[in-house]
Amino acid sequence: MRAATRRALLSRPAAAAAGGFVPTDLASLTAWYDFSDAATMFVDAGSTPVASDGDHIWQINDKSVSGFNLVREDANSMPTYRTNVFGSLSAGLWAPAVAGQGDGLARNATDVQKGSDEHTIFAVRTTADNTTGQITVDAGLVGVLSIAFAVPIATTNPSWETDTNGGGALTLDELVILTHHFKNTPSLELFVNGVTDGPHTAGLYAGVTESTYLRLGHVSVWQSWSNGYFAEVLYFNDALSVTDLNIVGEYLAAKWGVSWTTVT
Numbered sequence: 001m002r003a004a005t006r007r008a009l010l011s012r013p014a015a016a017a018a019g020g021f022v023p024t025d026l027a028s029l030t031a032w033y034d035f036s037d038a039a040t041m042f043v044d045a046g047s048t049p050v051a052s053d054g055d056h057i058w059q060i061n062d063k064s065v066s067g068f069n070l071v072r073e074d075a076n077s078m079p080t081y082r083t084n085v086f087g088s089l090s091a092g093l094w095a096p097a098v099a100g101q102g103d104g105l106a107r108n109a110t111d112v113q114k115g116s117d118e119h120t121i122f123a124v125r126t127t128a129d130n131t132t133g134q135i136t137v138d139a140g141l142v143g144v145l146s147i148a149f150a151v152p153i154a155t156t157n158p159s160w161e162t163d164t165n166g167g168g169a170l171t172l173d174e175l176v177i178l179t180h181h182f183k184n185t186p187s188l189e190l191f192v193n194g195v196t197d198g199p200h201t202a203g204l205y206a207g208v209t210e211s212t213y214l215r216l217g218h219v220s221v222w223q224s225w226s227n228g229y230f231a232e233v234l235y236f237n238d239a240l241s242v243t244d245l246n247i248v249g250e251y252l253a254a255k256w257g258v259s260w261t262t263v264t
Contacts, residue, residue, distance in 0.1 A: 021247055021248075021251050022251075023063075023064070023234050023248065023251070024063070024064060024065070026236060026240075026244060026248070028120075028236040028237050028238035028240070029064045029065075029234065029235075029236055030064060030066055030068070030119075030235045030236060030237045031062050031064055031066055031068045031214070031233070031234070031235040032062060032063040032064045032232075032233070032234050032235070033060050033062065033063070033070065033105075033216065033230075033232065033233040034063055034232050035060070035081075035090060035091045035092040035229075035230055035231055035232060036089040036090050036091070036231065036232065036255075037063070038050050038051075038081070038090060040060055040061040040063060041057050041059070041060050041061075041081060041092075042057070042058055042059040042060075042061075043055050043056060043057070043058055044058050044059070045058060045059060045071070046059050046061070046069070050081040052081075052083075053081065053082055053083040053084075054080060054081070054082075055080070055081045056078035056079070056080055056081070057072075057078055057079045057080070057081050057092055057105065058071060058072050058078055059071045059072070059105075060092070060105055068107055068214060069107060070105035070106055070107050070214070070215075070216060071105060071106065071107065072104075072105060073104055073105075073106050076101060077101065077102065077103050077104050078103060079092040079093055079094050079095075079103040079104075079105065079217070079230070080092065080093040080095065080103075081093075082229070085229060085231075086175060086229075086231060086256055086257060087257060089231070089255075089256065091229040091230060091231045092229065092230045092231075093228075093229055094217045094225070094226045094227055094228055094229070094230065095227065096128070096129065096225075096227045097225035097227070101225070102217070102218065102225030102226065102227070103217060103218075103225065103226075104215055104216060104217045104218040104225065104226075105215070105216045105217065106213050106214065106215040106216070107213065107214050108213060118182060118183050118184050118237075118238055118239035119180075119182050119235070119236060119237055119238065119239065120179065120180065120181050120182070120235075120236040120238065120239055120240040120245070121137055121178075121179070121180040121233070121234065121235050121236070122177060122178070122179050122232075122233070122234040122248055122249070122252060123136045123137060123177075123178045123180075123230070123232075123233045123234075124175065124176070124177050124178075124230075124231040124232045124233070124252055124256050124258070125175070125176070125178065125226075125228060125229060125230045125231060126172075126173050126174060126175050126176070126228040126229045127172060127173070127226070127227065127228040128172060128173055128227045128228045129172070129227040129228070135215075135217065135218055135225075135226055136178060136216070136217070136226065136233075137180070137214075137215070137216060137233065137235070138213065138214070138215040138218065173228070175229070175231065175256060175257075175258055176192050176193055176258065177191075177192070177193050177194070177249060177252050177253065177256075177258055177260065178190075178191070178192060179191035179192075179194075179245065179249065181239055181240065181245070182239060183239040184239075187199040191245075191249075191263070193249075193253075193258060193259055193260055193261055194245075194246075194249050194260045194261035194262060194263050195261050196263070216230060216233060217230065231256055232252065232255070232256070234248065234252075242263055242264065245263050246260075246262055246263055249263070
């Protein structure tokens with residue numbers, strides 16, 4: 001796939017006029033975590049919703065039909081609920097790791113598909129640090145299906161990097177839409193705001209093996225913590241078509257005020 005030069009940035013009214021798409025319109029949606037929806041986040045094990053800026057997020061509920069809710073891994077690893085971060089929209093803040101441990105949310109998800117299966121992941125987030133792994137999603141697959149960014153493309157482990165222009169680090173604190181698109185060819189394409197440098201075929205699952213967990217913001221309890229905001233994460237158990245990649249990308253761009261380059 002390649003990206004067209006035209007940039008599609010829809011306003012929220014324009015997005016609604018374009019058909020009112022929501023992620024559940026696609027049958028392949030497997031998990032959906034929306035940090036702008038306070039009703040899905042809790043300060044305890046699912047009974048008390050977040051209410052104030054600065055509340056810690058013990059649990060976030062999956063908005064897909066799967067019910068893959070994520071919870072804290074211990075009392076010291078809870079992200080922070082922040083209001084009005086991106087305009088009027090809230091987000092979850094992952095703080096810098098301290099003494100080798102940072103924030104994260106996870107579930108024991110042996111029912112999540114394995115790494116040999118086709119899948120597409122969208123993650124809307126920022127990074128405040130371009131010196132560490134900055135793991136976005138560890139889907140607990142055959143090897144590690146992790147999306148990281150703020151580092152250049154590497155030849156040995158491209159699945160961990162999504163600076164798809166092939167250059168240096170992404171801009172610190174910039175909100176971007178990351179897309180991890182895997183086909184059983186095998187072929188992995190990585191996009192930043194719709195821009196890709198083409199498919200990769202080597203090193204797709206290099207790294208630490210975590211075979212039973214779905215995690216946001218880290219690989220395991222003690223490894224590769226993120227530092228920055230998470231806005232929204234969508235996981236599809238299919239390699240989405242070009243049409244659907246653009247539908248989802250334009251939906252997220254309209255919602256979060258990010259530029260999306262049309263994929264062709």
